[in-house]
Structures are given as structure tokens and as C-alpha cells.
Amino acid sequence: MVHSETSNSVExxxxxxxxxxxxxxxxxxxxxxxxxxxxxxxxxxxxxxxxPGLAHLYTGEEAVAVGVCEAxxxxxxxxxxxxxxxxCLAKGASIERMFAELLGKEAGYCRxxxxxxxxxxxxxxxxxxxxIVGGSAALATGAAMSSKMQDTNQVTVCFFxxxxxxxxxxxxxxxxxxxxxxxxxxxxxNNMYNEYTxxxxxxxxxxxxxxxxxxxxxxxxxxxxxxxxxxxxxxxVERARRGEGPAFMLCNTYRASCACWN
Numbered sequence: 001m002v003h004s005e006t007s008n009s010v011e012x013x014x015x016x017x018x019x020x021x022x023x024x025x026x027x028x029x030x031x032x033x034x035x036x037x038x039x040x041x042x043x044x045x046x047x048x049x050x051x052p053g054l055a056h057l058y059t060g061e062e063a064v065a066v067g068v069c070e071a072x073x074x075x076x077x078x079x080x081x082x083x084x085x086x087x088c089l090a091k092g093a094s095i096e097r098m099f100a101e102l103l104g105k106e107a108g109y110c111r112x113x114x115x116x117x118x119x120x121x122x123x124x125x126x127x128x129x130x131x132i133v134g135g136s137a138a139l140a141t142g143a144a145m146s147s148k149m150q151d152t153n154q155v156t157v158c159f160f161x162x163x164x165x166x167x168x169x170x171x172x173x174x175x176x177x178x179x180x181x182x183x184x185x186x187x188x189x190n191n192m193y194n195e196y197t198x199x200x201x202x203x204x205x206x207x208x209x210x211x212x213x214x215x216x217x218x219x220x221x222x223x224x225x226x227x228x229x230x231x232x233x234x235x236x237v238e239r240a241r242r243g244e245g246p247a248f249m250l251c252n253t254y255r256a257s258c259a260c261w262n
Contacts, residue, residue, distance in 0.1 A: 027070075028066050032066050034089060034095070035085065039057045043055065043057060045103070051116075053115040056084075061189055061253045063229055064229060066090045067226045067229025068230075069091050070090075070230050071234040072091070074092070075125055075154055076125050077140070077144075077154060077156040078140075078157045078159065079128065079137075080128065080129040080136065080159055081133075081159055082116075082133070085098065087129070091125060092124035093126065097121075098119065101115065102115065109121055116129075117130070127143060133160075133164050134160055134163075135167075136159075136160065137158055137169050137170045137173040138172070140158035141174075141176060141182060141184060144182040147183055148182055155185065156182075156184045157237075159189060160188060160189070162191065162194060163195065163199075163202075166202060166203070174211060174214050178215050178245065183245075183246075185246070187251060188251065189251050189253055190207065191255035207250055208248070208250055212248075216245070216248050217236070219247070219248075220252070221251055221252075224253060
């Protein structure tokens with residue numbers, strides 16, 4: 001069922017007064033801190049051999065997930081990445097069920113079968129993380145197409161890292177999204193490194209030129225500035241709801257942890 005209320009945004013608080021805005025900034029800071037502390041605990045669990053699988057930490061990139069998800073409604077969709085804990089929490093996931101999933105417990109979102117890289121939460125619009133680099137691009141675009149066909153006024157956000165710029169499926173999906181004016185925001189979290197290689201050694205030309213080639217509205221923002229991210233995301237989400245088509249949001253951020261622990 002589609003719900004009209006927002007999950008996080010200031011509209012749900014009854015206005016845009018200075019007091020409301022201060023509460024919003026504080027809420028966003030608390031969200032970022034929650035993600036940071038969560039990841040620190042994940043790190044301890046993994047290094048002490050209590051957590052199976054791999055751990056790809058979102059440490060340092062918290063502002064992107066929080067700023068973008070703050071602009072979304074509860075029933076809006078997101079797709080995530082292998083580094084997706086921050087996206088899940090920012091969209092409203094339960095810390096308890098997140099930890100249960102990471103530890104392989106029945107109480108987890110996927111009954112402990114998915115682990116760190118495959119968490120999904122349908123109740124909050126999280127269509128799932130994906131261990132394949134760029135693997136969620138087509139899924140997100142399909143979700144946006146569904147929303148448009150059913151006229152639900154939902155918007156989809158596709159999170160991906162700079163490494164996904166080397167995956168052909170991303171460009172196929174963006175091409176279709178542009179042709180059909182789908183309500184989707186492609187959020188590129190450029191943390192500067194494709195695992196251990198600087199993106200300048202793997203990505204030719206300007207990143208922003210790629211979505212522009214498909215006629216997609218593109219904006220670049222400081223990925224460490226949660227207010228700038230929220231302001232930009234809110235504008236792009238509203239644009240998508242008006243039926244003006246997809247957008248590409250390039251967030252220049254930095255990963256403050258190893259590419260992965262294994």
C-alpha cells in the first residue's frame with residue numbers, strides 16, 4: 001500500500017520555521033552518528049570473528065545516505081550496494097534486525113541468509129543491497145518504471161559507487177530512464193577509489209559528462225556536506241515527482257575505511 005506521509009523530511013514536522021529546521025539538522029546529525037557507531041561495532045564483530053561473510057564499511061560516507069534519504073517519502077524506493085549499511089539505516093531499518101542479519105540470525109531481515117551485502121527491507125522501501133558492482137541499476141530503473149506505469153507518485157533512488165561507472169548496465173538503464181522520463185535519481189557516491197585504485201586511473205573524462213550524454217539532468221555536490229546533499233536531493237526528488245524525468249547526482253565523498261575486510 002502506498003502511503004502519502006514522509007519518513008524523515010521536515011514537511012512531516014509541520015513547517016519550515018527556524019525551529020523545525022534546527023530539529024531537522026539535529027535529526028540528520030543523529031542519523032549520521034548512528035551509522036558511524038553501527039559501522040564501528042560491525043568492525044569489532046568482524047575482526048573478532050563473530051560475524052560471517054565480508055564487511056564493507058560505509059564509514060566516512062554517512063552524509064550521502066542521510067542527506068538523500070531525508071528528502072524521500074516512506075514509500076519511495078532505494079536500491080543499495082555492497083557497501084550498503086548506511087543506506088539501510090538512513091531509510092529507516094532497525095538496528096536490531098540489521099545486526100541479526102549480519103550475524104546470521106533468524107531475526108534478521110533475510111532470516112540471516114543474506115548477510116551484509118544482501119539486506120532488503122520492503123517496509124521502508126529498501127529494495128535491497130547488491131554484491132554485484134552496479135548490479136542494482138536495472139532493478140532501480142525497473143522500480144521507477146513500475147511507479148510511473150501505476151501512477152503512484154513514488155521516486156526511486158539508485159545508490160552506486162564510482163566503480164559502477166565501468167559497468168555497461170548502468171548506461172543501458174540510464175538510457176531507458178531518459179527516454180521514458182522515469183522518476184529516478186542516480187546517486188553516484190564517488191569515494192575516490194575503485195577498491196584500491198584511484199578513480200582517475202580507471203574513469204576516462206569527466207564523470208558528469210556521462211549522464212549528460214543521455215540528456216539526464218546532472219548536479220555535483222560536496223558529499224561531506226549533509227545540508228548541501230539534502231537541499232540538492234530534495235530539489236531533484238521534487239523534479240522527478242513532477243514528471244520531469246531522471247537526474248544524476250554526483251556526490252564527492254571519501255571512504256574512511258578499508259575497501260573491505262575479508
